[in-house]
Amino acid sequence: MEKKYNHFETSVIHAGYDAKEMLGSLASPLFQTSTFTFETAEQGERRFAGEEEGYIYTRLGNPTVTILEEKIAELENGERGLAFGSGMAAVSAVLIALTKANDHILCSSGLYGCTYGLLSMMKEKYNIEHDFSTMESKDAIRALVRPETACIYVETPINPTMKLIDLKMVAEVAHEKGIPVVVDNTFSSPYLQRPLELGCDVVLHSATKYIGGHGDVIAGLAVGKKEFLDEVAMTTLKDIGGVMAPFDAWLLIRGLKTLPIRVDRHCDNAEKLFEKLRSHPKVANVYYPNDEEHSDYPIREKQMKRGGGLVSFEIKGSKKDAQRLLNSLKFIKIAVSLGDAETLIQHPATMTHSVVPEETRLEMGITDQLIRLSAGLEAWEDIWADLEQALDSL
Ligand SMILES: *Cc1c(COP(=O)(O)O)cnc(C)c1O
Numbered sequence: 477m478e479k480k481y482n483h484f485e486t487s488v489i490h491a492g493y494d495a496k497e498m499l500g501s502l503a504s505p506l507f508q509t510s511t512f513t514f515e516t517a518e519q520g521e522r523r524f525a526g527e528e529e530g531y532i533y534t535r536l537g538n539p540t541v542t543i544l545e546e547k548i549a550e551l552e553n554g555e556r557g558l559a560f561g562s563g564m565a566a567v568s569a570v571l572i573a574l575t576k577a578n579d580h581i582l583c584s585s586g587l588y589g590c591t592y593g594l595l596s597m598m599k600e601k602y603n604i605e606h607d608f609s610t611m612e613s614k615d616a617i618r619a620l621v622r623p624e625t626a627c628i629y630v631e632t633p634i635n636p637t638m639k640l641i642d643l644k645m646v647a648e649v650a651h652e653k654g655i656p657v658v659v660d661n662t663f664s665s666p667y668l669q670r671p672l673e674l675g676c677d678v679v680l681h682s683a684t685k686y687i688g689g690h691g692d693v694i695a696g697l698a699v700g701k702k703e704f705l706d707e708v709a710m711t712t713l714k715d716i717g718g719v720m721a722p723f724d725a726w727l728l729i730r731g732l733k734t735l736p737i738r739v740d741r742h743c744d745n746a747e748k749l750f751e752k753l754r755s756h757p758k759v760a761n762v763y764y765p766n767d768e769e770h771s772d773y774p775i776r777e778k779q780m781k782r783g784g785g786l787v788s789f790e791i792k793g794s795k796k797d798a799q800r801l802l803n804s805l806k807f808i809k810i811a812v813s814l815g816d817a818e819t820l821i822q823h824p825a826t827m828t829h830s831v832v833p834e835e836t837r838l839e840m841g842i843t844d845q846l847i848r849l850s851a852g853l854e855a856w857e858d859i860w861a862d863l864e865q866a867l868d869s870l
């Protein structure tokens with residue numbers, strides 16, 4: 477797809493929308509309708525036959541949702557975008573579209589909890605097996621690819637330990653074998669990282685997070701080649717039915733306009749908190765992609781514009797101490813999710829990763845002392861003051 481605007485900051489506002497087509501409306505209109513009327517029976521016939529462009533029924537397409545899909549396609553630099561009712565609806569529709577019974581999926585060693593749950597279900601029901609790889613080299617990946625490997629599925633930064641995977645390297649080795657690479661880009665948003673530009677094939681988002689940015693919508697997006705997403709649109713999206721509601725698309729169009737400013741602020745705050753946390757005596761380790769001393773830092777420099785808004789840290793103490801820290805906070809909110817205006821904090825071992833068996837969880841580096849923080853948009857001094865008093869109280 478040819479990009480219409482030279483800068484990301486302009487595309488988030490203007491891409492996918494032409495006010496002239498909408499009676500001059502500055503904001504994109506909300507088409508809150510389930511269905512679309514045909515002028516004649518023959519027109520209905522032509523629409524269903526695909527001989528005439530036009531909307532039929534909102535599960536098959538809706539003008540407000542289309543604006544969002546065109547916008548995200550341009551932002552991720554892909555051919556087509558597709559909207560879903562949740563991040564998991566996007567993940568499941570894409571993985572089901574890419575696999576058949578007895579296939580194999582190679583995953584990054586660290587996955588969103590429900591994605592892990594989906595893979596377990598696919599194994600049980602359809603014998604679709606999966607392996608985890610740290611993907612630190614081409615050989616590490618080659619060693620686990622099988623003839624029946626249907627795709628490589630990657631999250632980077634890996635939640636919540638912030639390990640990074642070199643996407644260009646993964647795409648190169650996958651394409652040697654003709655295997656597509658799917659990337660869950662939720663943690664970075666297209667402002668910080670664009671996997672398609674690095675050679676990957678499909679990008680997924682939980683738009684619930686940075687893209688929405690205001691903690692008021694659950695939604696998902698997928699971007700990639702038109703041929704593949706056309707297939708998803710007409711099969712695992714249309715027939716399983718995890719579609720996005722028009723109002724949610726409207727909220728996301730609104731949220732996207734401020735994505736670059738918000739994400740820069742999230743990053744500014746996370747950088748400050750990272751520095752403060754690592755010099756606090758009660759903190760044992762801090763994980764942040766912009767850590768210059770971290771061995772993954774060169775990957776951050778290569779593929780991410782900045783380090784992102786998430787910081788994880790291990791405290792010195794026990795699980796009880798981790799819970800006590802959360803309970804001592806004054807305005808930082810205890811909640812899963814991320815990318816909201818409010819600073820959110822959670823305890824992965826008992827919350828987002830509680831479904832992962834303990835042994836696997838510890839292998840992933842998710843100890844009982846690990847805490848994940850999503851830096852909000854507040855003044856960093858206030859966020860730190862709240863965290864510091866809670867740490868000091870341990
Ligand atoms: C939240 C999240 C999801 C799932 O998205 P929902 O919108 O909650 O369905 C998937 N991947 C990552 C990395 C997430 O953070």
